[in-house]
Amino acid sequence: MLIDEFDYPLPKNAIAQRPAVPRDRCKLLVLDSEDGSIKHHIFYELSDYLMPGDVIVLNDTKVMHARLHARKETGGKLEVLLLGNNGNLFNCLIKGKVREGTKIIFERYAGKNTEYEGNENNGADGSRGSKGNSGEDGGGGRAEVEGVVVEKEGGKCIVEIPLSMEELEEMGEMPLPPYIREEVDKETAEMYQSVFAREKGSVAAPTAGLHFTEEMIEELKSKGVIISYITLHVGIGTFMPIRSRNVEEHRMEAEFYEISEKVAEEINRASSRGANIVAVGTTAVKTLESSSSDGEVRAGSGWSDLFIYPGYEFDSPITSILTNFHLPKSTPLLLVSAYAGKDAVMKAYDEALKRNYRFLSFGDAMLIIGRAHRG
Template identity: 45%
Template sequence: MKVSLFDYELPEELIAKEPAEPRDSARLLVLNRKTGEIEHRIFRDIIHYMNKGDVLVINNTKVIPARLIGKFPTGGSAEIFLVRQIKENVWEVIGKPGRKLKPGKKVIFDENFYCEIVERKEEGKRIVEFFTTDGEATLNKIYKIGKMPLPPYINREETEKDKEEYQTVFAKEEGAVAAPTAGLHFTAELLEKLKEKGVIIKEITLHVGLGTFKPVKVEEVEEHKMHYESYKVPKDTAIEIEKAKKEGRRVIAVGTTVVRTLETCFNEKGIATSLEGSTNLFIYPGYNFKVIDGLITNFHLPKSTLLMLVSAFAGRERILNAYEEAVKKRYRFFSYGDAMFIY
């Protein structure tokens, strides 16, 4: 299957640089995947599409301020971008300038905080160890000096507001280097109203990795390899989903990260077979969904794995038609943009 089948034209001015304010005032395109019917709503209207007994699954991962700007002892600036924690104080990172980041080199962030390059890896990655000389924990230091890892297409300097806005209201498990952006549209009040309606809200954790920005560089979809991302499904979430599948109630995923986690963890009978691990599941058209019945998601980049996932769920032509409609109606695209509900 050709990657070019998942391309579309997007005017640059439709790429959202700021989130909607308030969060649930973003626009919502509702797509019926059986009929192709499209409705245009506001995100808080999602409540009208939820039924009592639906299980709404959210990703509670928390974005860490993963961009650290430092200097070499000899002068010259360096950037260390955290990818994933390996053990206490040891991280896999991507660094700039790559040619200078050789094993043994140090990058100094402040007078009491620095890292040392331990090992060179493939795809420009490095293993680094962090050191503090004042006894403060490494993660505290990272939160003090780090910048939020805004996607490259936002193309502006981070502001103080981004530290709150590029985080879901239910974020709590630290470890992501990108936000699970479908969740950014929810407010605490909207979640409360959904619960009052009888919607069952359950959590999973999948730490979104750099792979979410990884461009597809092959021509054939099947040749692309996904990065591994770590996940955890609490036992009560698994039990509720198993019960819902048995009783014919809907399971609705908030975001593609939730889809990939659930589709990794459950078998064709709707039974959980794994509650913790890592996944590189690549979902594209032809995939048979085992768990999810509905999906809340943002508008994704052309030729991206995320666009392929939603195309697998709703059909490529239906998705591209919906995207064409969204462009026509001037929806806002990507991480800080508007949302879709596909059911």
């Protein structure tokens, strides 16, 4: 299967630069994957497709303020993306030339209003930070902290830094995707976090969940819809393009996931009643598929490098997927094509573009319904 089969023209003006305000006022395209029919709604009308006892599965991961700006002793600028840590040893991607032994200087209290932007093609991960606002004034109160690269392999580095992850996050910024080119203030950048995020550990947002407001979640609960939370920490693989010509040759980066006994029981019980199980986002789909066997969700945690593309046999009790509109030739696009069929998805994308839907992270939503459990 060739990756070029999943290409489509995406105009720059179709890429959302800011989220809808309120969040739930974005558009919602509804695709019935059984007959290919398409309907158009506003996101808050999602409840029209849900009945009491149905389950919405949300990923409650929280995006870290993982982008830091630093310099070398020579003065060369660096951009550092924190991926995780073991004590004072931090797994990082670094934009800028470094090698083992390179000293990295961080400014503990940066000045206000400094915007940095990653490089979509050549940056460490391609993401970018929001407009900074961590200092008390325009240039005072700065304290330098020195780190050192202790290991470098490919594009990844291990950097020893004498600070905790929490202290580094206080200095960091929300890592926004590279296609958000407009200047973004801190308040707008924080909308790259879902209202229900609580388990810190992601370097990118599971964007399908960004559309929910607290009020909408409470209204769904009042209707009798069950809200279940799973966790999958979105890793650097979300930035990585498929470079192989053949889809089957691509390999996913492993990501940590966790499902509680309570949530597994909620989903399985609802599924046995014939209720609708809506996975919100491709990360929720990946989590449920990674933890399911014979159509039932198993509680537990682990690391998943599951790659879902057309031809994949779904084994979880998912009956619907709520998702955003994804980049051409991307792994999320392959996943939804595996679920709904490539032709149906491409037809829906074409209609969405004609109707001026907004695409990607801050864009509009898509509900894929009508395909029951297959496994």
